[in-house]
Amino acid sequence: MTGTRTITGQCLCGAVAFEGTPxxxxxxxxxxxxxxxxxxxxxxxxxxxxxxxxTVTRGEALTWFASSKEGERGFCARCGSSLFWRRPGEPRDWAVNVSALPEDHGQQISEHIWVDDQPAWYGFTDERPRRTAAQCLGEEP
Ligand SMILES: [Zn+2]
Ligand SMILES: [Zn+2]
Structure with missing residues (x-):
């Protein structure tokens, strides 16, 4: 692993662990x-x-589910933690569930996506940009 600082994450039971550079x-x-x-x-x-x-450092329980043509979701088959989203066949550039990282990960929200699917019963108070599904898909500016 290159980089000055590595963060290690894991599922709830620890059967899946991984790391990367923030x-x-x-x-x-x-x-x-x-x-x-x-x-x-x-x-x-x-x-x-x-x-x-x-970089997956412990992965015997890591299981993938094809949730659409565009995406696969990685989870722990032992404890059920939701961990990763990737384009099919993408070897490493996966979206990671930030809640699988230690609490002091220090990362911030950059933007909200698919906000037109967000239900009314919760909301975030931050001022970061909101993008609709059409904007995320490049169908609207
Ligand atoms: Zn687990
Ligand atoms: Zn989504």
Whole structure:
């Protein structure tokens, strides 16, 4: 692993562990789409990207589910923790559930995505940009 600082994350039971180098600046992108909320248990998927991709250091229980043509979701088959989202076949540049990192990870929200799918029963108070599904897909500016 190159880089000056590495963060280690893991699932709830510890059967899946991984590490990576944190990026400069805010990089958490909460995804409010219905698939992410159903997968994670209610709230948005707090998607985070390492600067140089994910290195799985313990992965015997890491299991992938193809949730759409565009994406696969990685979870722990033992404890059920929702951990990763990736494009099919993408070897390392995965979105990571920031809640799998230690509490003092120091990362900030950069923007909210798929906000038109967000239900009315929760809300975030930050002032970061909000992007709709059409904006995320490049169909609208
Ligand atoms: Zn686990
Ligand atoms: Zn989503």
């Amino acid at each position: 990026p400069e600046g805010p990089s958490i992108r909460p995804c409010h789409c219905g698939q992410c909320r159903r997968w994670g248990g209610g709230g948005p998927f707090m998607a985070f990207h390492f600067a140089d991709g994910v």
